[in-house]
Amino acid sequence: MENRPLFKSGHTACAGCAQAIAARIVIETAGPNTIIANNTGCLEVFSTRYPETAWNVPWIHSLFENAASVASGIEAALAYMGKKEGINVIVQAGDGGTADIGLQALSGMWERGHDILSICYDNEAYENTGIQRSGLTPYGTNTTTSPAGIKSIGNPRPKKLIPEIALAHGIPYVATASVAFIPDLQRKIKKAISIKGPKYIQISVPCPLGWRHEPSETLLAAKLAVETGLYPLIEYENGSLVSCRKIAPKPVDEYLKMQGRYKHILNNLEEIKKIQGIADDNIKRYNLLEVKTS
Amino acid sequence: MREFLEGSRAIAEIIKRVKPGVISAYPITPQTHIVEELASMVANGELNSQFINVESEHSAASVVLGASATGVRVFTATSSQGLLYMAEVIFNIAGLRLPLVMTCANRAVSAPINIWNDQQDSISLRDAGWIQLYAENNQEAVDFHLIGYRISEDKAVMLPVMVCMDGFILTHGLEPLDLPEQDKVDKFLPSYKPLYKLDPNEPLTMGILADPDYYLEARYAIQETFKDVLRILPKVADEFSAIFVRDYKDLLIEEYFTKDAEKIIVSMGSVCGTIKEVVDELRKKGKKVGLLRIISYRPFPYARVYEALKNCPKIAVLDKAVSLGAYAPLASEIKVSFSNKKKSPKVISSFVAGLGGRDITLESIREIFRKLNVKEISQDFIDLKPELLTEAYGK
């Protein structure tokens, strides 16, 4: 790996970009026999600006919303040539490219049963175009298109449950992961590529620019998102929940106060209570509570 | 082998012979018969191909994009709204310099929704970087698909080809035609060897971001390549006729009684069959009329058009599409063919006809010849019904 880095230095991501970390972990774990189709977004822009490329694997970008279909074509071509065995096909996108504009193509790909791993780098907004809200922007977040104001609390809707939408397609593997828990992320990628059929992994990747925290706080933000219960790390095989990361829940304030995107609600107890409610619901829904041994 | 076939079936038969590895399409009238036939060939084991059913035309185009980038010959087909829905991908395929052939079963564009033929769909995508060939009949439609692959995969071209055939009139029309034999197809079109492909043994990055320092050259290169295509099309036509006998001359235009003509209609596609009938009829009466048929709309053969029309005083351009708010698309091109030239027709009149499947009859064509007089007509809609234009809303 050291001799042939699959994701090279010299890309133009912001300092402290979690997506850059996760993207490298994904391709290093998947290995060189991988073909990537990438939707438009931060990752595409910062890693393939002509005449440079960060990718030492075959990689293609077409449009914002069609990478899942492009990947389907790649997989079909490999199947036609009898080369599918031993080559991983990965389709990757940000949260907008996954949950909003790219959802139809992704749904088609899942439904058709292609042997493809789809990755969502979830930084919870359209960071590439300047921090606009997406379907994966959490409730109460201040973005440039869901700005806080006297008549607005920020983004009025909770995150879309893409893992559940993925599960509804009957695909064999669905998981969430976090850049703060790299061994877990690596394990899930390995697991996913060992399974034939469509797989979906959604990775929490904080964005210093959009979340408004210090670049050095990227991992802290990712860690707190998990430890508050706001970003549950869950894993489904064949429709059954097979693992989740247990937590001793921290109050959401700790997570919210480190990010500029929540500055407007830090003194609003009612709104903080609502966000705590979202975390509590997750904890209950996925049974995230650590069992204490007495 | 001479067969009596529906146009769509004939297209499926030629696609079977070019052996695409991946086919993807989404249902839309009047294109569906083509891919239904192909699906059944795959299902029956007659054709070894991955047939990918998608959830939209956007994805159909994206699937064949991905497969072509992986180094496999591909096919798709669409029409009308489907083509417009693909538009983003259509531009992208050309920009990525990926070879492929697509059938456009020409159909009107909504609103009002209308499933019948005109050429508004493909003409609306004329700027996308695709070679566009318009077939007059089903024999041509079949042959143009085969020729299309040959041109598209040419290492000096690497651009997609859209074979445009009039919806229903050709796609659902039955004609006797020669289906090229497999051995001859193989001789004319060797198995596909990609110039670049997604391959873990030789990684490369496709679909790069080109900033202002690089973008212009990427687009210029395509524009220059189209000039090469104007030279390559006649060569490929020669090679085609050497194997299959049928002679498409330079594959750019067809001249029908143009040499001494005093009145010429310029048009594209199946309506040219009707125009030829009227030309024959009027010639018998001693009238010097002719037809110039555009085969290659992109690249547009300006120089050939100029040579063919420069000595004719009166030209009528018959468009089956409009550019709302401007001259009709083909009429604009014909007018431009004479800019800064020594010779020029006295009159270049523009006629729009056949929109949304309105029948263009022999009488419609006669009317165009009649209206082609000393006075130039900037735009006339043939067979218009003024009584339908009296609706007054909001009063």
Added chain:
Amino acid sequence: MFGPLIVKPAKSKGDKTGSWRIKSKPSFLQKNCIACKLCLLICPENCISGKEKNAFAVDYNFCKGCGLCAIVCLKNDIEMIEEASSKTG
């Protein structure tokens, strides 16, 4: 004719993003390193190298100074130090 279209990774040297550092840069003290490789694993730039204890180093040509390596270091063996005052940009 072809213009800018495809990049072969072997030909890409990458942008020298080290010029982006404005505040501080990591200094690998190489005293208490246990070669856990957490710094290497977390670096968004993939610009840290090393295998043996106390032998990890950062390529300042690419390091943007995010400081994540210093944060994850279990032994506090990476220190963020001020950029030289002469440095511009």
